[in-house]
Amino acid sequence: MDNVTKKLNTQPQEVLERLRFIGNLAKELGYPAYVVGGFVRDLLLGVEDYDLDIVVEGDGILFARELSKKMGVDFVTHKRFGTATLITHDKVKIDIASARKEFYECPGSLPKVSPGTIHDDVARRDFTINAMAVDISENSFGKLVDYFGGRQDLQKKVIKVLHAASFIDDPTRMLRAIRFEQRFGFSMEKQTRGLFREAASRAMLEKVHKHRLRDELILILKEHTVVGCLRRINQLYGFEFIHPQLKVSSKSYPLFKKIRELYECFIKEFPHRHKVEPWVLYLIILLKDLEPHTLQRVLSEFAFRKHETNAAVLFKKESQRILARLKKAKSASEIYRVLGVVPDEVILLVYLKARQQKIRNKITDFLFFHKGIQIHLNGEELKALGMAPGPRFKEILRELFYAKLDGKFRTKEEEINYVKHKALKWQHQKQECRDEQD
Incomplete structure (x- = not known):
């Protein structure tokens, strides 16, 4: 096995010290300990990623409890999977887990877990590039654990599953494959593409609980390469897993591309305003062609939050009416009557939808000048x-x-x-x- 200590030494001092601190605690408890997953992948790629995913061959929750005491921070447990999460004082997330095996009773379900070794633990992961670990035990610090050729696949720039049933056991891996493809500029290797096509032909994503699909969809919408991700999903699968009637036409992609530019302009000019999450803007445009009652039902079934649901439905139902009223509005107070109670997400998308510069100017004036005005009297x-x-x-x-x-x-x-x-x-x-x- 390779040793990646030199690469670890390039990390910020606090990251290196934190890994050694965790490794020393593991020695005290007699547990082999490893940092695994995305941190290792990004370490080898030279990408910044300071959140830690720690696996111990022992009681993960006990380990997390002891670590939280020594670090002086709280932790949250997830007993079903034998995992826990700590947030450090500098806002770094540390996930702690017992090494475990997984077994899927049926496609798309959450797995049954049982104690295992580090080999068992990395073998249950989605892709070879995410199935590497680095030993952080005192005597083996920096040793790369790579049973499935993940480092070689990083060099080849390929996404490769660990076994033939991967997309059947957990179809959300199909969405993750696309997300990692686009994020890193990689591509699925030949066998993985074939397995993807087979799973798509069996409509495997439709077998997954909608709440899990929502979580994966949000991760995609938060990617900097979101437009490429959406285009790739449309190409390889479609969006029927959200709703059978949902089709994303080529007309949507110019809007998707403009969202990032518009959002960055907004946060630059209005850093102290209501926090607009760009992924919500992408979600609204993604679902905009659904009928209002269908849109409402989809958002409810996927359990999106009230604010996101209200914004999406309002844009669908009222965007044309808002544009028509803005066209007629003359004074600042008339513009405010139109936009005053409209969520910022909807205002930005109405701006994007407006073709007349006069209407865009009215929206800009509202955001720059009118929205922050207050009267002195009460x-x-x-x-x-x-x-x-x-x-x-x-x-x-x-x-x-x-x-x-x-x-x-x-x-x-x-x-x-x-x-x-x-x-x-x-x-x-x-x-x-x-x-x-x-």
């Missing part, structure tokens, strides 16, 4: 001005806000004068109504 200050509390307060403050948007005043003093003037007018109107009733 309900307590209205009472201090001698106004009687009641439902009218909300209406007064709203009218005050719209007037400020339209540039009728700037200072608090001008707001007070405006309210006083309006109050006299409202009292006069109220008196006229009483006189008419008498």
Whole structure:
């Protein structure tokens, strides 16, 4: 087995110290310990990845408990799989697991697990490039464990499964194969492509629980190479695993490509605004051709969060109406009435959809100038001005806000004068109504 200590020594000092610290604890407990999976792959590729996936030949949860005590951090256990997760003070995630074997009772199900060795543990993984480990025990620190030729496949730039039933046992590996292909510029080797086609012909993704598919889909939508991933899924499988009616046409890809540029512009200009997650933008465009009731049902079945669901449905139902209203809107307050309660994700996609520059300018003005405006006065200050509390307060403050948007005043003093003037007018109107009733 090769030794990769030289490569480990190129890592930040805190990463190297953390690995040695974990290895020393393993020695105290008498457990062989390894760092496995993505960290090893990225180490050999020269890619930054400081989260750690640790496997011990022993009780992983006990090991995690002892490690959390020594590091002074909390940990969360996942007893079914004998795993635990720690988050360090500098926000690095450390997953701890007992070395284990896996057995799939039926295709697409979660596996049954039992204790095993490091060989058993790497043998259950998805691809050879993710099935490597590095020994971090004191006496063998840096020794590469590579039973399946993962390092050679990294050099060949290929994605290769470990056994013929891989995509049948866990069809989500089909989505992961595409994700790693696109991320690293690799390609599936010949036998793996054949196994992929066989699994696709059996519609294996449709046999997977929708919540697991959601998690894999989100990972794809978070990839920097998301457009390539979506194109490749469409080419090799299609999107029927989301819904039988979902077809992604060639017209969607220009929109996908523009999303990244638009998002980066947004976070640069508005870093303190509501956090927009770019993967949600891709999701909305991916599902945009589904009918509203179908879209709602799909999002519910996949258990997307309420915010994501509402944004996707709102864009589908209201984007054309929003564009039509923006076209007619003249003043800042009229634009605000259209966009004020619309989620930022929908606003950005409406901007993308707008063909007229005038409409885009109105959206830009809203984001740059109108959305952050606030009035100085509140309900307590209205009472201090001698106004009687009641439902009218909300209406007064709203009218005050719209007037400020339209540039009728700037200072608090001008707001007070405006309210006083309006109050006299409202009292006069109220008196006229009483006189008419008498």
